[in-house]
Amino acid sequence: MNQVIDPDLAAFMESPVMVVLATRSAAMRPAIARAVGVRLSPDRAVADLFVSRAQWPQAVDGLQPGAAMAVTVCNPPDYRTYQIKGRLAEVAPADADDHAVAGGYMSAVGQVLAELGVSRRQIASWLTTEDLLRLRLIPMSAFVQTPGPGAGAARTSGAEGAA
Amino acid sequence: MSIPLRRLGNCFEGVIPSIVATLDTNGIPNVSYLSQVHMVDDDHVALSNQFFSKTLANVQETGRASVLVVDGRNGDQYELDLEFERATQSGETFARIALHIEATAAQHGSGIAWGLRSADIYRVVDCRAVPSPPDVADEPVEPVRGDILPAAARVVSDIAAAADPDAMLDRVLDGLTQDFGYSNAIVLVMDGRGDRLTTLGSRGYPLGGVGSETPLGLGAIGMAAATGRPVRISDMSRGRRFAAAVRGDAGPDPSRIIPLPGLAEPQSQLAAPMISHAQTRGVLFVEDEQRFRFTQADEDILVMIAAQLAACLRLWDLEGAGGSRPASDRAQAAAPGPAFRVRYYAFDDSLFIDDAYLIKGVPGRLLFYFLTAHSETGRVDFTNRELRLDAALRLPDLKDNLETRLILLRRRLEEKAAPVRLTRPGRGHIRLELSGVPHLEVVAGPA
Numbered sequence: 190m191n192q193v194i195d196p197d198l199a200a201f202m203e204s205p206v207m208v209v210l211a212t213r214s215a216a217m218r219p220a221i222a223r224a225v226g227v228r229l230s231p232d233r234a235v236a237d238l239f240v241s242r243a244q245w246p247q248a249v250d251g252l253q254p255g256a257a258m259a260v261t262v263c264n265p266p267d268y269r270t271y272q273i274k275g276r277l278a279e280v281a282p283a284d285a286d287d288h289a290v291a292g293g294y295m296s297a298v299g300q301v302l303a304e305l306g307v308s309r310r311q312i313a314s315w316l317t318t319e320d321l322l323r324l325r326l327i328p329m330s331a332f333v334q335t336p337g338p339g340a341g342a343a344r345t346s347g348a349e350g351a352a
Numbered sequence: 353m354s355i356p357l358r359r360l361g362n363c364f365e366g367v368i369p370s371i372v373a374t375l376d377t378n379g380i381p382n383v384s385y386l387s388q389v390h391m392v393d394d395d396h397v398a399l400s401n402q403f404f405s406k407t408l409a410n411v412q413e414t415g416r417a418s419v420l421v422v423d424g425r426n427g428d429q430y431e432l433d434l435e436f437e438r439a440t441q442s443g444e445t446f447a448r449i450a451l452h453i454e455a456t457a458a459q460h461g462s463g464i465a466w467g468l469r470s471a472d473i474y475r476v477v478d479c480r481a482v483p484s485p486p487d488v489a490d491e492p493v494e495p496v497r498g499d500i501l502p503a504a505a506r507v508v509s510d511i512a513a514a515a516d517p518d519a520m521l522d523r524v525l526d527g528l529t530q531d532f533g534y535s536n537a538i539v540l541v542m543d544g545r546g547d548r549l550t551t552l553g554s555r556g557y558p559l560g561g562v563g564s565e566t567p568l569g570l571g572a573i574g575m576a577a578a579t580g581r582p583v584r585i586s587d588m589s590r591g592r593r594f595a596a597a598v599r600g601d602a603g604p605d606p607s608r609i610i611p612l613p614g615l616a617e618p619q620s621q622l623a624a625p626m627i628s629h630a631q632t633r634g635v636l637f638v639e640d641e642q643r644f645r646f647t648q649a650d651e652d653i654l655v656m657i658a659a660q661l662a663a664c665l666r667l668w669d670l671e672g673a674g675g676s677r678p679a680s681d682r683a684q685a686a687a688p689g690p691a692f693r694v695r696y697y698a699f700d701d702s703l704f705i706d707d708a709y710l711i712k713g714v715p716g717r718l719l720f721y722f723l724t725a726h727s728e729t730g731r732v733d734f735t736n737r738e739l740r741l742d743a744a745l746r747l748p749d750l751k752d753n754l755e756t757r758l759i760l761l762r763r764r765l766e767e768k769a770a771p772v773r774l775t776r777p778g779r780g781h782i783r784l785e786l787s788g789v790p791h792l793e794v795v796a797g798p799a
Binding site for chain 1: 368379381422483484
């Protein structure tokens with residue numbers, strides 16, 4: 190029944206794209222983190238994002254189920270970008286399967302970035318699985334956010350507000 | 353402890369996109385990429401307001417944003433907590449961002465001018481380093497070049513100490529390539545009409561391109577000249593090469609075009625206006641095939657050297673009363689070499705030697721003047737003063753830039769290995785040297 194994430198968008202989110210997210214921190218400020226990989230449930234109703242708590246404590250410390258979160262996924266070679274907004278269903282330490290997804294993502298996106306001329310040092314600074322968390326998101330709306338005047342349009346009908 | 357922004361210089365180059373996050377009044381986050389965060393001072397940044405509308409709406413509601421900026425050299429990340437202060441539609445910061453956006457848009461060849469509505473100024477209430485994984489230390493950092501300030505001081509002093517404008521120009525070109533290690537450099541001067549720039553000299557290209565032209569307002573060079581501000585582009589890989597489009601602009605008559613020197617695949621470009629007495633008199637330009645080649649420090653250095661060169665060239669022209677009479681009135685005996693044909697088109701002052709295009713405009717008119725005087729009287733010695741005073745030259749705009757036109761002409765003759773050359777036996781003097789006998793021909797209208 191969930192039509193927020195269509196199959197194309199799901200495939201895009203699981204491809205080697207850059208994933209950034211924002212939450213409301215414990216200090217009630219916007220806080221930013223990078224995720225190392227996304228995994229959609231088969232029905233696309235749930236998206237798991239993997240985030241290093243060691244690197245992004247402001248964004249993930251104290252996050253509780255029900256918290257609002259925004260995720261932007263961007264394909265570095267062409268800047269195709271979408272934003273997905275939703276609520277957290279669960280926050281848990283990553284298990285072995287999660288680590289496998291994150292590991293696969295990191296090597297794939299590392300290759301994409303390297304081909305674009307990003308150095309190993311830069312890539313290594315952004316991608317880590319240290320103290321990895323699994324953030325389980327229930328997507329509620331999706332927006333086109335490729336840079337340009339069209340940014341902010343709802344990707345799915347019925348989505349409220351602009352990104 | 354909040355980190356001072358000036359220590360984050362490499363984060364504001366726009367190499368790695370920044371990220372901005374906001375909350376609406378219900379606490380719902382929004383997260384978006386933005387191409388560049390601009391540093392205003394140690395605790396203020398500016399964000400360009402072009403089209404991130406939800407971010408803007410949230411900031412209007414809450415006055416807050418967070419941005420993540422990334423060091424373009426080593427990948428280090430910093431999160432900045434921001435409080436909105438004001439939107440500005442004018443002033444230094446606005447002009448700098450607007451020019452950057454325009455230059456980048458032009459570079460991408462999109463043809464879309466996403467106008468800058470305002471530059472939004474934020475106070476940085478906190479700046480935190482994002483911890484990098486410990487194994488990052490194993491990866492090499494892009495090498496940082498040594499402090500370039502001592503080299504800048506050397507070059508600037510040498511320009512001031514140079515004996516004549518030719519030496520100044522060579523010192524600048526050598527300085528850019530040798531002292532600073534830039535692979536490709538060009539010095540251009542503004543055309544008398546103020547709508548084009550003409551190449552005075554270059555380094556690093558297969559063809560020197562002396563006398564080649566590029567229009568005002570186009571490309572990094574043209575935009576620096578048009579706005580009087582430096583233009584720096586760090587990554588040209590994202591779109592069509594604008595420089596190529598400029599080079600393809602052959603104009604109405606391709607037979608009178610000298611190709612502008614330029615890299616086929618530039619990634620980084622930096623152009624600084626040569627300003628003196630509140631007027632843009634030319635542009636210093638460097639480019640490179642590497643991305644992120646030029647930093648803020650390179651921009652500062654180029655601005656400094658450009659100003660010094662502009663001031664020294666202008667001073668030379670203003671003091672150019674030297675050589676009030678010709679060094680000698682001696683006539684040169686008929687040159688021993690073979691005859692050559694000089695064809696002069698009065699309508700655009702273009703000059704051809706043995707059917708090969710040499711130059712047009714003021715330098716063309718000057719050379720024709722020398723050759724005519726020589727053919728009538730045998731004279732080979734001339735002075736700057738007589739050139740300024742001679743009504744026949746019709747040179748009202750030469751007061752400020754005679755020297756640069758003479759340099760242009762002299763270097764073009766050398767580059768073409770022409771049978772006529774100019775030398776400078778003393779300050780304010782010009783000597784014609786012929787290795788053949790010129791036969792002059794005047795054409796009134798276009799060929």
